[in-house]
Amino acid sequence: DVQLLESGGGLVQTGESLRLSCAASGFTFSTYAMSWVRQAPGKGLEWVSVISGSGGSAYYADSVKGRFIISRDNSDNTLHLQMNSLSPEDTAIYYCAKDRVSSSSSDSWGQGTLVTVSS
Amino acid sequence: SYVLTQPPSVSVAPGQTATIPCGGDNIRSKRVHWYQQRPGQAPVLVIYDNDRPSGIPERFSGSNSGSTATLTISRVEAGDEADYYCQVWDSGSNHRVFGAGTKVTVL
Numbered sequence: 001d002v003q004l005l006e007s008g009g010g011l012v013q014t015g016e017s018l019r020l021s022c023a024a025s026g027f028t029f030s031t032y033a034m035s036w037v038r039q040a041p042g043k044g045l046e047w048v049s050v051i052s053g054s055g056g057s058a059y060y061a062d063s064v065k066g067r068f069i070i071s072r073d074n075s076d077n078t079l080h081l082q083m084n085s086l087s088p089e090d091t092a093i094y095y096c097a098k099d100r101v102s103s104s105s106s107d108s109w110g111q112g113t114l115v116t117v118s119s
Numbered sequence: 120s121y122v123l124t125q126p127p128s129v130s131v132a133p134g135q136t137a138t139i140p141c142g143g144d145n146i147r148s149k150r151v152h153w154y155q156q157r158p159g160q161a162p163v164l165v166i167y168d169n170d171r172p173s174g175i176p177e178r179f180s181g182s183n184s185g186s187t188a189t190l191t192i193s194r195v196e197a198g199d200e201a202d203y204y205c206q207v208w209d210s211g212s213n214h215r216v217f218g219a220g221t222k223v224t225v226l
Binding site: 035037044045046047050059060062080095100103104106107109110111112 | 150152154156161162163164167168172197199202203206207213214215216217218219220
């Protein structure tokens with residue numbers, strides 16, 4: 001079974017940084033693109049970033065471009081999201097998701113990690 | 120940027136059919152995916168490009184024509200009560216786009 005376990009969330013102040021991780025198991029990690037999607041309290045889903053299976057290409061939502069960096073370590077099946085210059089608008093549950101091959105859809109999701117940015 | 124439009128809510132009686140529209144410019148040219156999210160849980164993919172992942176009941180189906188994609192839930196059950204999101208990939212901006220979500224209430 002596919003398992004995705006996020007970690008690294010917490011409470012930080014405006015302007016600070018945080019690094020999220022997602023430990024993957026149950027599938028050949030390097031074969032699949034991986035995404036981060038967030039959900040602010042009481043709001044809808046917002047795509048954050050995606051990275052290809054090799055790690056050679058990545059894309060970002062306009063709201064995080066230049067502040068967040070997605071990366072992956074295929075040797076230990078881990079996805080990361082480095083978040084810099086955080087603001088209260090970044091407060092959300094952050095989900096790690098495995099993408100389907102040749103599709104922009106995500107067929108497996110972690111349970112999420114909560115990031116709270118205080119002003 | 121590309122925008123997907125969904126109604127905030129849809130109500131349906133048990134055993135009836137729920138239809139959830141998702142509008143977007145020339146959406147028929149795009150591959151549309153749908154997610155179900157129950158309260159306090161992570162999203163679940165229920166339709167990808169008008170097809171069903173394994174384990175998703177046949178009651179869930181998707182279609183896409185004109186300017187609207189549609190998620191149809193037949194023979195609605197109480198357990199189908201959830202938020203439903205449509206999603207596409209916008210190749211013009213290289214962005215994944217979600218609709219705002221539709222809350223399905225089973226009466």
